[in-house]
Ligand SMILES: Nc1nc2c(ncn2[C@@H]2O[C@H](COP(=O)(O)OP(=O)(O)OP(=O)(O)O)[C@@H](O)[C@H]2O)c(=O)[nH]1
């Protein structure tokens with residue numbers, strides 16, 4: 378089952394191209410090193426293309442994982458627990474799709490179970506899968522909420538992300554300490570103001586700055 382948003386025409390076109398080999402990826406890093414003005418053959422840089430490619434495997438591992446499969450295992454034995462479940466302050470590390478530099482912050486994920494609950498680590502893992510792709514924060518927020526909603530079919534889902542974008546702090550406009558806050562509220566969290574307020578009170582006020590660490 379694939380319930381993710383259908384790929385755009387541009388994404389679909391890219392996925393039909395064969396994945397480059399490791400050697401091709403390393404050669405691309407070598408080109409960037411030369412373009413930056415350095416000598417890729419000097420001692421300190423000779424292993425850098427291989428290191429960068431290994432880092433990319435880690436940063437972008439989310440393209441090879443399926444968040445739907447992850448959430449498939451859920452539990453019914455909850456003695457009728459029907460209150461909000463909130464995972465607060467989940468460390469978030471992603472990369473912006475415009476500049477390929479880090480987005481660092483935290484996510485808060487909540488849902489209102491409809492009979493079934495899921496292992497809490499799985500909510501953080503869903504976030505990880507989408508975070509380990511090239512992202513904009515709005516899309517990341519929506520993807521996490523939509524996947525939980527469509528697989529678990531709870532009474533409601535809420536996702537809030539607070540993050541700082543290194544493309545805004547270390548380059549371009551150079552504004553460190555700026556926090557971007559995005560949210561996606563579905564079901565009861567969207568329709569019912571008191572449910573939303575309860576969630577927002579639990580996670581506390583967004584903290585601008587102090588997100589880079
Ligand atoms: N909405 C949104 N914008 C983002 C996100 N990450 C980066 N951006 C912005 O994407 C925009 C890309 O703008 P461009 O003008 O194409 O690129 P640029 O010339 O590098 O822009 P500057 O960053 O302003 O120097 C910038 O305004 C970034 O701040 C995100 O998660 N969400």
Ligand SMILES: [Zn+2]
Nearest residue numbers: 473475476544
């Ligand atoms: Zn960026």
